[in-house]
Amino acid sequence: MDLRQLRYFVAVAEELHFGRAAARLAITQPPLSFNIRQLEASLGLELLRRSTREVALTPAGKVIYVEALKILALTRDAENLAGRVARGEQGSVRIGCLGSSLLTGLAGVIREFGAARPEVEVVVQELNTFEQIDALQRNQIDIGIIHPRVIPSGVSSRLLHTESFVCVLPADHPLANSDAIDLRQLRDEDFVLFPRHFAPEHYDQVVALCASAGFTPNIRHKVRHMLTIATLVAQKFGVALLPASVQVVQFPNLVSRPIVRAGKPSELHGIWRSDEQSPVVLALLAALAASATTATAAPPKRRRNRTAA
Incomplete structure (x- = not known):
């Protein structure tokens, strides 16, 4: 018997x-x-009674007809499912990402990808760079979004997002109304930053920026998340140098300003297993690559001078 x-x-x-x-x-x-x-x-059964005037189903033929409809329907369903999977329209994709990456346009790409494919399960998990590489190698995630670093064999990467650094200050800081911040002006400030073991690439870039201005930053407070850094700055615990995407979050008592000679930009890279074959994963990687973005510091808002009528 065949189909x-x-x-x-x-x-x-x-x-x-x-x-x-x-x-x-x-x-x-x-x-x-x-x-x-x-x-x-093949069945050893008579399924049809034939005569010169008519064709009729035998009792066995009636049973086979009902079951054949089920088998053919299951076959069509399997073919349709396989086609949707092959086109990246069904399946799942697990994404590891830095918390700060969700403030960039990459988050919108991931959201729109899932919305356009309702039968694809999109799962986002916050992990630091080291955790993502480990999870990728253990097949616990399919795509990672990390700060650039040397990656192990069997893992591929590409640049997805570039953004300049900005200086984040309390709104009443003496430099808050500046059009741009010369880092030398921060020589005596307390800084809020990630611990180096948590985000060594970001940490080293901040230290290098300060070193280019002739000083070593006084890193007084160390926290794991960019929004926590912004919160501490708003509460006047110090200042910070953060990627420009932090500007999408509105905090009371917090301003950001461009940096004079901002140096090397912050980068986000996508990583995936080099032998990846899942159509869903490859489709999302293509969407992320097609939307590679650059964020820059927004110009400061100028306060209007009030004049007497």
Whole structure:
């Protein structure tokens, strides 16, 4: 028994006429009759009673007809499912990301990807760079969004997002109304920053920026999340140098200003297993790559001078 024989049998069972069934199948009558006989022989059952005037289903034929409909429906469902998976329209994708990356346009790309594919399960998990590389190698995530670093063999990467650093200050800080901050002006400030073991790339970039201005930053407070850094700055615990995407979050008592000679920008790279074959994963990687973005510091808002009427 094969699927073609079942399709031929269903056509005859529904038409109860070999000529009409052959026309419906767009074949000639001899191969249709041959395949029905082959099906009956493989089952050892008579499925059709034939006479010069009519074709009728036997009791066994009625049972086979019902079951054949189920088998053919399951086959169509399997073919449709396989096609959706092959086109990246169904499946799942697990994404590891830095918390700060969710403030960039990459978050919108991931959201829109999931919205356009309702049968794809999109799962986002916050992990630092080291955790993402480990999770990727353990097959616990499919894509990572990390700060650039040397990656192990078997893992591929590409640049997804670039943004300049900005200086984040309390709104009443003496430098808050500046058009841009010369880092030398921060020589005596307390800084809020990630611990180096948590984000060594970001930490080293901040230290290098300060070193280029002739001083070593006084890192007084160390926290794990960029929004926590912004909160502490707003509460006057110090100042910070953060990627420009922090500007999308509105904090009371917090301003950001461009940096004079901002140096090397902050980068986010996508990583994935080099032998990745999942159509869903590859489709999301293509979408992320196509939307590679650059964020820069927004110009400061100028306060209007009020004049007497």
